[in-house]
Structure formats: C-alpha cells, structure tokens
Amino acid sequence: MEEHTLPHQHGEYGEHLIEHIPDTEKFQIVASIFKQLSDTTRIRIFWILCHCEECVINISALMDMSSPAVAHHLRLLKSSGLVETRREGKETYYKASSSEKAQSLHHMIEQMMDISCLSEK
Template identity: 55%
Template structure:
C-alpha cells in the first residue's frame, strides 16, 4: 500500500474492520452510550434477570426498563425467554456482545 506520507511504519499488515461489521459495532456502541442501558447490559452480561428485578436494581420504573431492553434487543445485544408469564433477559452469546463486554471492562479499568 502506498501512503501519501511515509512515517516509517507499514500499514500492509493492518486490517480494517469489514464495513458491515463496523456499522453493526458502531450501532451497538451508540446504544450503550446511554448510562442506564450500559448498566443494564453489564448486569445482563453477568446474569439473567426479569424486568421487575432489573427495575429494582436500577431504581427505575418497569416501563422505562422495558424501553431500554427493547433498544438493546433491537441492537442484537440481548435476548429473552419466557417462563410462564415472566420474561427473562440475558446478554446474547455472540461475537458482538463479547467484544463490547471486553471493551467495557477495559474502560472500567481507566
């Protein structure tokens, strides 16, 4: 690769993120830009919980938590399962959530 400026380093071994993957990660990170959603995502990365318990943990109303859960679900970060009348939520076990969880952990060390 010929670069306009030669700073002594070589970008030939550096790989860009695939465009589709970059859009997916960027969209997910936007959703985690909300402190409440980040806290809920962090909780759901560590345990499965129902809306009522998440609401109590977050000191929020159930409708507010449901809104955040819906956004996280659309962003493909969490999934749910029904048990009787109750819905339980947990982080998806996929490459995106693992990458975001690792990034969150690293940021918390700063």
C-alpha cells in the same frame, strides 16, 4: 476493484492497508453497537445482565427506574444483539447474549471500569 494510491508515501503500510479496509457496512454495525452502549443506563443494564438473568420488574428495582423505561432500554439492547430473551409463562427473562461480541464487550466494560467480574471473585 479500483486501484488506490496515497498522495503521500510515508511508509510501506499505507498502500497495503487500503486492500484490507473492511466495507463501510461493517463499521456501521460496530457504530450501532457502540451507540447502544453510549447511554449510561444501557451500560448498567447490560452489565447486570452479564451476571444474571432477570425479568423487567427486577431490573427496574435494581436500576431504581420504571418498568416502561427499562423495557425501552432492553428493546434497544435486544435489537443490537447484546441481550437475549426467554419466556416462561407470562414472564420474559433477559440476559446478555452468549455471543463472542457481547462477552467481549462485557470484559471491555469491566476493564475500563477497573472492576472484576462477579464470577471471577
């Protein structure tokens, strides 16, 4: 590993921190997830799916959007690992991923909006 020194010595933590900065790839994963949630529609869809499992048609009705538009947003959320699917016959059902990352984002969104989780009411 390459030896790094900081040009200015402001305290003891700077030099120590250099050894623990994660690789750029890990930050790229986080940026990718936040990019998906930078869209109001996707945040709303994700929030809905944190509280229930639904099909595209019902999500479309809840969002007052066309099914193709909702399907587009769901594809992006699924590709980022925030949404999971399950098929039953011809119907595909969507819900928020049970991963720790998705659940943490769910709670963060609610804290930032200062609302309570429906399951906690």
